[in-house]
Amino acid sequence: MLIILCHTGAYVGKLLVVPMDGSHWVGMKAISQEMGRRGHRVTVVMPEITILIGPGEHYETLIYPLPFDKAFVDFIMSKNEDVLGKATQPFLERIQEKFSQIKRITELLHTTAESLLFNASLISHLAQQRFDAVLTDPMVPTGSLIARKLGIPTVNLLRGIPCFLDMQSTGCPSPPSYVPRFFTGLTDKMDFKQRVINTLPLLCRLIYWRFDQIAKEFLEEDVGVAEVLSDSAIWLHRIDFTMEFPRPFMPNMVPVGGINCNVRNPLPEDLEPWVSGKQGFVVFTLGTSMKKMPDEITQVFLEAFRQIPQKVIWRYSEVAPDNTPENVKMMSWVPQNDLLAHPGARAFITHAGSHGLFEGLCHAVPMVMVPIGGDQPDNAARMASRGVGVVLDISSITAEDLLQGLNEVINDTRYKENMKRLSALHRDRPIDPLDLSVYWTEFVMRHKGAKHLKAAVHDLNWFQYFCLDVIALLATIVLVFIVLTAKCLKFCCRKLSRKRKKRKQD
C-alpha cells in the first residue's frame, strides 16, 4: 500500500477530497490544506464551474467538465434573491417559488454528480491513484459512491443530512421526543404539538430517490444511498454541544464544530481605523449563496443602520446604493472571522449559516439572525434558545424590527454575558477541532478504516433492532399466563359452586 511509515510515527498517504460547493467547502478546505501541509498528497476533485471551491497551496486539483455554463449557475443563484423579496406575495405562491428553487438546485447537484461519476476516464484515473481514504460531504453522496466503487474508506465532514439520513446510516438513535429534526426549527424542549410534528415519518427515499438511482447505475449493484453511507468509517460532524442540543452519538461520530475559529489574520490596514471607533461596529454578512438582496430589503437595513451609533461593515456584492449612510461600509468581501475577533465587534447580523455562527460564538459576539433557508432556521433556533441572539424574519423585516433587535443584543447586557459564557464553554475543548478532524482522517488512512467503531446495529433488520420479535414472545407468554390463570379460576369456581349446589340438594 501507499502509506509510508516513518520512524517518528508520522506517515504520508494519499487523500482524495470530493467536496460540496458553497459554504460546505469552508471546513473541507481547512482540512485539505492542513493535511497537505502535513505532507500528505491531497487531491481535490472539483467541477469546472464552482462558487467557492478553488485551488490551494497544499493540495492539487482535478477538474471535470460540466454540461452547463457559468451563466446557468449564476441564474440559479440569482433566484435565491427572488425567494426572499416576496413578502407581499400570497403564501402559496411563495411556497411554490421556494420549491421551484429547491428543485433547480437539486437538479444542479444531480447533474454535477453524474458529470463526475460517469466520467469514465476520470474515475479510472482515480482508481489508479490508490488513495488511502476519501474525504467528502455526504449530503451529496458522490464521494461516498466513488469510495465504495474503489474500495476506499470514507471520512465524512458534514453539518447534517436532510431527513436524518446520517443518523439512519450510522444507526444513531434520535428520540423524536427531544432530538428536533432538521428543517423544523424546533428546540429540544417540545410541547405535545411540536412532538407530533417531530415524530411524523421521514421521507428519505423521496428526497434521495434520484441519488438512489444514480447509485444503482454507477455501482452496478442493487444498493441505496443510505446503505452506501453506512460504509463510512468516520463522521466528522460540524456541530458542538454549545450550539447543538445534546443528543446520543455513535463512537464513529466526532463533533468538530468551530473548525475555523483559530484561523485568524490581522485586519487589512484600511479597515483597522474604521472599526476602532468608541461605539464599536456591527458585522453584517449573508451566505455565499445570497449574492444580492432585493432592493426594498436593502433599504430597510440602510434605514435602521442610519439610526444606530455603531459603524456597520456589510458584505455587499453590488455597487453601494446612493443613500448609504456614512457609518456603513459596503465591501464585496469581508474578513469575517478577523472582524468578529476584534474587541470592537458589538453585534453580528447573520443568515445563521453554521460557519458564521461558530465564528460569532468563538469570539463571543451576540447575534441578530435572519435565516434564509437550509439548516439556517434550525441553527438560529439553537442560538436563540441559548439567549445569545434574536431571530428576525428577513422576508417581512422592518427597520423597527431590526433596530429593536440590534438594540437588544447590543444594549441588554444579558446577551453579551450569555454569549461570553457559551463562548468560554465552546472554546474549552481538549483538542482543537481542526487538529481532531485531521487526526481522524489520518487514523482512517493509517488503519484502512475504523471498523471497530461501527456498531453491530447494521447487521439487524428493523424488526430485530426494536426487538419486536422478543416483545411479541414476551407478550404471548404473559397473555397465555393470564388466560390460563383465568381458565383455572373459572374451573375452580365452577367446581366449588357445583359442590355447594350438590350439598344444598343433599
Next chain:
Amino acid sequence: MLIILCHTGAYVGKLLVVPMDGSHWVGMKAISQEMGRRGHRVTVVMPEITILIGPGEHYETLIYPLPFDKAFVDFIMSKNEDVLGKATQPFLERIQEKFSQIKRITELLHTTAESLLFNASLISHLAQQRFDAVLTDPMVPTGSLIARKLGIPTVNLLRGIPCFLDMQSTGCPSPPSYVPRFFTGLTDKMDFKQRVINTLPLLCRLIYWRFDQIAKEFLEEDVGVAEVLSDSAIWLHRIDFTMEFPRPFMPNMVPVGGINCNVRNPLPEDLEPWVSGKQGFVVFTLGTSMKKMPDEITQVFLEAFRQIPQKVIWRYSEVAPDNTPENVKMMSWVPQNDLLAHPGARAFITHAGSHGLFEGLCHAVPMVMVPIGGDQPDNAARMASRGVGVVLDISSITAEDLLQGLNEVINDTRYKENMKRLSALHRDRPIDPLDLSVYWTEFVMRHKGAKHLKAAVHDLNWFQYFCLDVIALLATIVLVFIVLTAKCLKFCCRKLSRKRKKRKQD
C-alpha cells in the same frame, strides 16, 4: 469561589475524591495523583480499613472510622476463595454460596457508606472546604450523595453500573438488540434466545433499594439513587471501543479506558534476568479481591506450568508450595504493567478485570482469561470475540485445558496478530486517556459543571420519551380514517345495490 485563575489560563482548585476500594481505586488514584501534581488541592476521603486505597504523594487523605475491624474484612475477602473451589459441589449450593458472598459484600459497602455519610462532623468539615468538584465511582453512590448535599458538581469514573443504572441516569439509549447487558456475558451479535435474555426487565430498584433508602435519609428529600446520579456533570467511562462493543454514547460520557497504559517503570533488577530467557514468559495474576486460590486449583496451574517451556511469574500471596517447578516464580506483588510491556511477555493469564485487560491490550499480549465474578465474564467475552484470547472456567479447570489454552495463544500466531492490530487501534487516540480524564475534571471545576452537555431527556417522563402519546394520537387518526373509509364504502355499496335492485324490480 475558590478557583484561582492564573495568567497562563491554568488554575488551581479543590477536588474532593470519594473512591471505591479494590481495583476501582487504580484509575481513581492515577487521576488524583495527576490532579495534585498539577497544583490542585486534592482530598481523598477513605475508610480506616482499606484493601488498596492509601496515601499518595500528591493528595491528602481524610480517614473516617468504621464499625468493624480488619479481621472482618479479611474474613469476607477470604470467602471469595470459597466461591471458586467448589466445582464438585451441587449447582444450587454453589449459587447459594455466590449469593451469600454478594450479600456479605453489599452489606460491607452499605455499612461503609453509612459510616461516611452519617459522620456529621466529617460531612460538616467537607462542607466548609468549599470543593469545586467531587470525583467518585458512582457504582457506590456515596460521593454522588455528598455532592448533591453540598451542591458540588460531580465527575464519575466508572467501568459501568449493574443493571445499566449509569445508562438510565445519563438517558443514554441502549438498544437491547445489540448492546449486551452487564453480567450476561453476551456479545453484540445475539441470536433470538440471547436477545430474549438481554431484553428481560432490569431490577435496578431491587439492587439499589438500600442505597435509595440511605439517599432519602441522608438528603432528607424523596429522591432515589438514579435521580441523584443524573445530577452528574461528566461520566468518565473506563472503556474503549477496541474492547467494548460500539454503542450509543451521550455528550457528557467520555471513554477513557486504558488510563494506566503509559504509567511505566523499569523492571526491578532481580526480575530482568529472570524474564530475559529465549522462550519468553507468562504473567499470571488474579484480582485484588482474590488473595489465594484453593489448593486443588493451585496444583492444576502448577501441573500445567511444569509442561511449558516459558517461565511464569505468578502473583501469589501465600508461601510457594513445595512442588513449585523451577520455571515458576511466585511473588506477593508483581509490576504487572511493566512485565506486560517487556518484549518477552508471551501470554497473560488473567481474571479479566478491566485494568489488567487494558494493560494486556496496551502491550499486545494475548490472554488466557479465567473470569471469577463481577464484570469479568463480560470483559472476557469482549476480548474473546476479538480473537485475542481464550476463556476458561476456573472452577472446573484442568491442567489439559490450561495447557491447550496457553499453547493456543502462544503458538497460534493469529492471536498475537489480532492482538497487535487491536493494540495499535487502542493506542492510537487523539489524547491520552489520563490527560483526558484530568482535562474533564478540570473542565467541571472551571465551569462549575457541564450543563450544556446534558440532554433534555431528563425533563421527560417515560411516556413522553417514547412518544407514546404521539403514537396513540397518530394511531387514532389512522384508525378513524380507516373506519370512516370503510363506512363510506359500505354506504356507497348499499346505495348501489339498492339502485340495482330497484332497476331490476323496475
